[in-house]
Amino acid sequence: MKFLDRLSLDSSTDARVIRRAYARELKLINQEAEPAAFQSLREAYEAALRWIEEGAQELPEPIQEHGPKEGALAQLHGLQSLEHARQALHQLRPVNLADSETFEAAVAALLDEGWRPGHEYLFPAACEIFYWDGRRLPAYLDDFDALAGAIEDLKFLRMQPEEARTNHTRVIDCLRDTGMPGLADLARDILIAEFVSTRYPDLTYLTCAPRKVEQWRKHMSQLVAQVKAQETGRLEETESRSLELLRWFGLAWVVAWIYLGATDFRILRKKEPLRQLTVMEMQWITKNVEPIRVERPVEYEVSLSESGDISGLDLVESQDGAAVSGVADAIRIAAPYPAEYPRVFRVRFPI
Template sequence: MAARQMDDDTPEFLQVLGLDSDASAREIRGAYARQLKRIEPAAQPQAFQELREAYEFALHWVAEDAKPARHAEPATPESARQLQHANAQATARAMLEEFKLSIAGQPPRDTEDARLRLRAALDDPRLQDLDARFTFEGGVANLLADGWRPGHQHLFGPAVLCFEWRTDRPRLKAYGHSGTIIDKAIGELEIHQTQPAARREEQREVIRDLRRETPPARGEASYSPDFMRQVIASYPNWLHVVTHTANLTLWHEDGIAASRRSRSEAARKLGRAVGMAVKWLLVLAVAGVLAWAWLSEGDVIPHGAGLAASQPDDASGRGALETPPAARAVDDAK
């Protein structure tokens, strides 16, 4: 650390921050945030290192609450860094949980809403420490890479801009598997944006559909399982972040189950129809047999009925058959 003029009461690391010996942890964070904005770490590495060391010593000094011995030598740089790193991680994890609960409880309405909420978190003095900021940034990357939740489609773009992931993508490697997913998602989004406008809109209809709780009707123009699979295969990481790609599998399984239920119900209906038809055919057959028997019985002539019918019933008492003309002529000659 560069030599500075010191008074008898204020440690040098507090002077670097422009504070006196009564400074609180909150004042130390605020002072660090203000001075950090005046320094470009890449262009002024020495000034940045000096400010960072002063900040770490100051926080450690306040945490130890060693006011009776403030003129004693501060803790070693290594112990101060370890303590500060632990404190920063704890702070960042607490803020990350607050942010995640906010996103889950009330998903962002749009990209601007997500940007304002993320910006508010990053501007919090508790995240001005680089370790805390790094931990919080990694937590947001993990949140997005873990898969889509309502509102994540609005959070992805602001996160890429606020954390400068698009312009400094090698930094994402520090976040392991989550960073790899985010890095690939950014690349796939760039490919999507190079598509013709009509093609992009067609694909975006599929993306919007995949966020629905129920599948779109098969008659809708945007619904095509094969086209959905093609879009998901083209942007697997980006769509994993901004939409619910598992819906397609769920809908496919539901469709198969519904088709099986439909076929089973159709088979049952057909069985019932065939059964009724067989019953009616049997009824008609029995009725036909009975009708034929009844009609046949009415047409039969009893034995001797014809002879009786030919006999006259007048008083002359002649035989049943009249005498032939030839016989009458013989009778007359006699």
């Protein structure tokens, strides 16, 4: 019989052995990569169970090797809510005890195959309707190790403190989402996702998309690399601007020193308050020269060095704006000036 051969069984088998054989063969198939092989195994499993239930000694209808078969379990795919899952199980569950156990085992096998869209609703609904989380699993479910582990994981999750339970449940829900969270959400949830996948391995296997945590981790690494690249770019731009400002500052500093050197640092010197010389002080200028006759008023600003010599002589005021050479010469001849004279003063003629 082809369906028994597919399960590596002989005609002396029973329902329990068939379920174990199905679970064993199922683990050898990648359902996403080998849909035809999975469909063949599923049809062989269902045909074997029918053969046992009917007690038939003849071969049932030949197994169709191609094309999916529409059956009761097809209604359990793509469930949209927990209430939807409850209603589907109630409607499909047979009244007869033996048939009900067979249906329960078929649902367990479907869940034990791993996550599909809608299993997040099918699993808690099945736990509720079949009392999986409130009793020891019956013998006909012994071979479904992932299901048994998921039931224990669910019990442990419900025992967690409210805050931890809320966070774990939220992250498990996110692990079913086909999209990827943003960097902020990943940074907040990645450690929780790592913990959830480690602490509830069978529960996430049954109710979450496979390898989702690895995808999160890879996506976060990519986002962090992008952020680092942007930060590096901004840092390089800032450093470039800083170097440019530093170059301009250095150039300004050099220009300032050149200017100060050219002006003999006059700008940095402490400017003494100007004072008009008294008549007696002005007589110092005329003592070595003939009395100065000035036809028009004239005033000079005189700057002295520390030794009393003249370092600057500037015409400040004149009636017609012209210098009076005789006055300027007399001021120069009077140098060096006594120390009591101010270093900057004004002198006006006529006295």
